[in-house]
Amino acid sequence: xxxxxxxxxxxxxxxxGVFRVLRDHQAKITSQLHHSLExxxxxxxxxxKVTEEFSSQAEIVxxxxxxxxxxxxxxxxxxxxxxxxxxxxxxGALQAGKAVVTANKDLICEHGxxxxxxAETKEVDLRFEAAVAGGxxxxxxxxxxxxxxxxxxxxxxxxxxxxxxxxEMTENGSSYQEALAKxxxxxxxxxxxxxxxxxxxxxxKAVILAKMGFGISLNLDDxxxxxISDLNALDIEIAKNLGxxxxxxxxxDRQGENFACEVQSFLLEKSHPLAMVKQEMNxxxxxxxxxxxxxxxxxxxxxxPTGVAVVSDIIQVAKNQENDDYQVFANYSLDxxxxxxxxxxxxxxxxxxxxxxxQGLKTLFDLLNxxxxxxxxxxxxxEGMLYILTSPGSYSAHQEIxxxxxxxxxxxxxxxxxxxxxxxxx
Amino acid sequence: xxxxxxxxxxxxxxxxGVFRVLRDHQAKITSQLHHSLExxxxxxxxxxKVTEEFSSQAEIVxxxxxxxxxxxxxxxxxxxxxxxxxxxxxxGALQAGKAVVTANKDLICEHGxxxxxxAETKEVDLRFEAAVAGGxxxxxxxxxxxxxxxxxxxxxxxxxxxxxxxxEMTENGSSYQEALAKxxxxxxxxxxxxxxxxxxxxxxKAVILAKMGFGISLNLDDxxxxxISDLNALDIEIAKNLGxxxxxxxxxDRQGENFACEVQSFLLEKSHPLAMVKQEMNxxxxxxxxxxxxxxxxxxxxxxPTGVAVVSDIIQVAKNQENDDYQVFANYSLDxxxxxxxxxxxxxxxxxxxxxxxQGLKTLFDLLNxxxxxxxxxxxxxEGMLYILTSPGSYSAHQEIxxxxxxxxxxxxxxxxxxxxxxxxx
Numbered sequence: 027x028x029x030x031x032x033x034x035x036x037x038x039x040x041x042x043g044v045f046r047v048l049r050d051h052q053a054k055i056t057s058q059l060h061h062s063l064e065x066x067x068x069x070x071x072x073x074x075k076v077t078e079e080f081s082s083q084a085e086i087v088x089x090x091x092x093x094x095x096x097x098x099x100x101x102x103x104x105x106x107x108x109x110x111x112x113x114x115x116x117x118g119a120l121q122a123g124k125a126v127v128t129a130n131k132d133l134i135c136e137h138g139x140x141x142x143x144x145a146e147t148k149e150v151d152l153r154f155e156a157a158v159a160g161g162x163x164x165x166x167x168x169x170x171x172x173x174x175x176x177x178x179x180x181x182x183x184x185x186x187x188x189x190x191x192x193x194e195m196t197e198n199g200s201s202y203q204e205a206l207a208k209x210x211x212x213x214x215x216x217x218x219x220x221x222x223x224x225x226x227x228x229x230x231k232a233v234i235l236a237k238m239g240f241g242i243s244l245n246l247d248d249x250x251x252x253x254i255s256d257l258n259a260l261d262i263e264i265a266k267n268l269g270x271x272x273x274x275x276x277x278x279d280r281q282g283e284n285f286a287c288e289v290q291s292f293l294l295e296k297s298h299p300l301a302m303v304k305q306e307m308n309x310x311x312x313x314x315x316x317x318x319x320x321x322x323x324x325x326x327x328x329x330x331p332t333g334v335a336v337v338s339d340i341i342q343v344a345k346n347q348e349n350d351d352y353q354v355f356a357n358y359s360l361d362x363x364x365x366x367x368x369x370x371x372x373x374x375x376x377x378x379x380x381x382x383x384x385q386g387l388k389t390l391f392d393l394l395n396x397x398x399x400x401x402x403x404x405x406x407x408x409e410g411m412l413y414i415l416t417s418p419g420s421y422s423a424h425q426e427i428x429x430x431x432x433x434x435x436x437x438x439x440x441x442x443x444x445x446x447x448x449x450x451x452x
Numbered sequence: 453x454x455x456x457x458x459x460x461x462x463x464x465x466x467x468x469g470v471f472r473v474l475r476d477h478q479a480k481i482t483s484q485l486h487h488s489l490e491x492x493x494x495x496x497x498x499x500x501k502v503t504e505e506f507s508s509q510a511e512i513v514x515x516x517x518x519x520x521x522x523x524x525x526x527x528x529x530x531x532x533x534x535x536x537x538x539x540x541x542x543x544g545a546l547q548a549g550k551a552v553v554t555a556n557k558d559l560i561c562e563h564g565x566x567x568x569x570x571a572e573t574k575e576v577d578l579r580f581e582a583a584v585a586g587g588x589x590x591x592x593x594x595x596x597x598x599x600x601x602x603x604x605x606x607x608x609x610x611x612x613x614x615x616x617x618x619x620e621m622t623e624n625g626s627s628y629q630e631a632l633a634k635x636x637x638x639x640x641x642x643x644x645x646x647x648x649x650x651x652x653x654x655x656x657k658a659v660i661l662a663k664m665g666f667g668i669s670l671n672l673d674d675x676x677x678x679x680i681s682d683l684n685a686l687d688i689e690i691a692k693n694l695g696x697x698x699x700x701x702x703x704x705d706r707q708g709e710n711f712a713c714e715v716q717s718f719l720l721e722k723s724h725p726l727a728m729v730k731q732e733m734n735x736x737x738x739x740x741x742x743x744x745x746x747x748x749x750x751x752x753x754x755x756x757p758t759g760v761a762v763v764s765d766i767i768q769v770a771k772n773q774e775n776d777d778y779q780v781f782a783n784y785s786l787d788x789x790x791x792x793x794x795x796x797x798x799x800x801x802x803x804x805x806x807x808x809x810x811q812g813l814k815t816l817f818d819l820l821n822x823x824x825x826x827x828x829x830x831x832x833x834x835e836g837m838l839y840i841l842t843s844p845g846s847y848s849a850h851q852e853i854x855x856x857x858x859x860x861x862x863x864x865x866x867x868x869x870x871x872x873x874x875x876x877x878x
Contacts, residue, residue: 047742050741051741058599166593173484175477176480314760316756318757321747331742
């Protein structure tokens with residue numbers, strides 16, 4: 027059987043996963059193709075670190091041009107991460123008429139449109155299933171299974187680090203710092219966790235979901251992003267008593283001409299399917315006009331889950347190449363214009379310190395009233411601290427309230443989160 | 453733009469859904485193709501029942517040969533249900549070189565292999581995503597996204613009627629009969645609910661999952677099937693107090709050479725992702741060697757969700773036809789032989805009536821002991837009635853215990869269910 031030749035750029039966690047999945051599941055993979063798949067070359071920067079497991083099976087190269095220039099290589103797999111150099115390599119591969127599979131969300135978020143355009147011009151495949159939610163095949167599902175449907179809402183738990191930290195805080199009452207330290211110890215958070223806990227990682231994935239799910243092209247700047255580092259275990263506890271969990275969600279919400287895309291912590295009803303997504307797991311929940319509600323749950327990262335997502339792309343590319351064919355992966359663009367808003371209308375949870383209850387409450391009521399927002403629920407957490415659940419209001423209204431509270435006498439805003447209910451009130 | 457012509461066989465709930473999804477999402481669909489899709493003919497038996505919504509847009513025919521013989525028609529969509537006549541129509545369409553999309557699980561369960569073979573011989577597509585779990589795109593996912601992975605376990609909540617009834621019993625303490633009546637009233641159960649509540653419907657879907665997920669060809673006879681009609685609210689209550697829910701599950705379990713495929717009620721740990729699947733919803737939970745655990749959740753039936761699954765197949769077929777291409781849908785066959793067993797090893801829940809406690813318990817202990825099974829937990833539910841949770845044992849051991857209990861003096865077996873824990877003990 028003739029083999030199709032693959033080059034892997036990068037041999038970190040994902041690169042090793044791709045190599046091992048291709049090796050360990052060769053029999054099944056080959057049975058679905060007319061070719062076997064062979065890793066011919068692996069590009070690394072530090073060849074001295076490559077163990078025999080890899081170097082005995084593939085040629086290790088330190089100049090990526092050796093891969094671009096190799097006419098034998100059919101498919102280039104980019105799993106290095108980073109933007110500029112990865113872009114240069116992928117452009118080179120596409121220019122040389124090679125198909126590319128990448129797991130690089132940062133790159134696809136920023137340069138996905140241009141790279142897709144180049145791939146289409148060169149009539150080769152460019153696929154990136156593993157860029158969002160690791161092992162969950164959400165991009166292929168949005169592309170293929172929602173091809174005849176119209177997505178109206180996507181909620182994603184897209185960052186395993188953040189979800190792990192919040193889970194720890196929720197289940198063990200840990201502080202943010204304790205939970206982060208545990209995540210780092212277990213390898214679920216990096217030494218510098220900022221891209222994860224600040225919401226940037228999830229924001230980039232949201233940009234890719236906007237394109238694949240809604241056909242809407244965004245920049246990262248279009249996404250309102252708030253991280254989890256100021257999350258307080260107190261709010262998690264209060265939320266729990268009110269029937270909610272706190273989750274850091276990417277929310278993509280289309281209502282007619284209005285589209286909002288954001289990442290932040292929400293109070294989410296305990297009965298919502300996403301509420302059960304714990305620890306480092308990811309999930310994507312969709313609502314669509316015909317399909318109704320669905321959820322896709324699985325590992326968001328990890329050597330083998332991410333590896334298998336990359337390999338499923340490789341197999342699809344190999345099938346296409348066997349038919350002298352290619353597919354445009356991000357093949358849907360919404361015809362209509364949408365109006366970007368920061369956030370859909372939500373009820374909010376506020377926790378406040380109030381010195382003089384009767385005076386403080388009056389100030390609070392007046393402020394809310396000015397924005398047309400009322401209080402649906404009010405509870406005292408302890409002497410001088412209370413929480414309220416409001417009626418729904420616009421993002422700007424809630425922003426204005428928060429701003430006014432900063433200078434209001436005797437009242438201090440300690441925390442505020444939007445509340446996600448499946449049936450949003452207007 | 454040239455249009456690709458479709459014929460729909462059958463205009464029941466799913467047929468209407470297919471028609472409406474094609475009509476209502478035409479803009480998005482067309483944007484992904486070089487053709488528009490047009491329903492040219494609809495086959496029905498009772499044309500007098502067809503409303504203007506359909507008859508004004510397509511030619512209504514009562515002889516399916518008019519569709520087979522029409523050289524304009526590219527894709528035949530079979531959504532009538534039933535076996536013999538549907539098979540005849542599909543064979544005719546495939547023989548005529550037309551691609552076929554069907555939602556017919558009964559037919560695919562029984563004749564899927566032969567029809568797939570015929571489609572491959574004629575080099576046309578035969579797709580059937582909607583046959584399992586309605587709107588959830590599980591077959592495409594197993595086919596494409598697990599192409600480089602090896603599935604070891606599939607658990608499915610595949611029958612919305614059964615899940616609705618069990619949910620009602622669990623949440624409202626209803627009896628089986630009350631819950632069934634409510635399901636019938638709400639349209640979630642048919643007047644004759646037997647195919648659903650006896651587990652046949654789920655069994656047929658399990659046969660299709662065995663092929664698409666494991667590459668294993670089964671007959672319906674190979675699936676051990678137990679329905680839910682003898683389910684007692686008492687066991688649901690006791691299970692709840694022990695930290696379990698009762699769910700009717702299709703379980704496909706591969707452990708090396710051993711493969712078990714069954715449908716029956718299980719005690720399932722509350723923390724399991726499937727435990728949150730309520731009412732008429734469906735879900736498929738998978739474990740695979742590289743991907744780990746995933747779950748796919750959504751509507752298992754309904755006009756539009758099933759319609760959109762059929763339409764996603766139609767779009768894929770249209771894309772293939774535009775490239776003068778076709779794909780074998782069930783394209784994976786496991787090379788190795790597997791040994792079929794009725795059920796994997798499980799711990800069991802037994803509820804028993806015991807007249808004389810000391811004598812009865814001795815009889816029980818002795819019986820279990822003979823089969824190498826011990827009691828991990830024992831509780832009194834009320835005077836003369838107790839329940840036990842056992843250590844894991846083979847299906848034949850538990851069968852033997854049940855059989856012996858029938859003639860044991862002073863002990864009566866009232867209910868027994870296997871217990872599903874994610875980490876199975878051996």
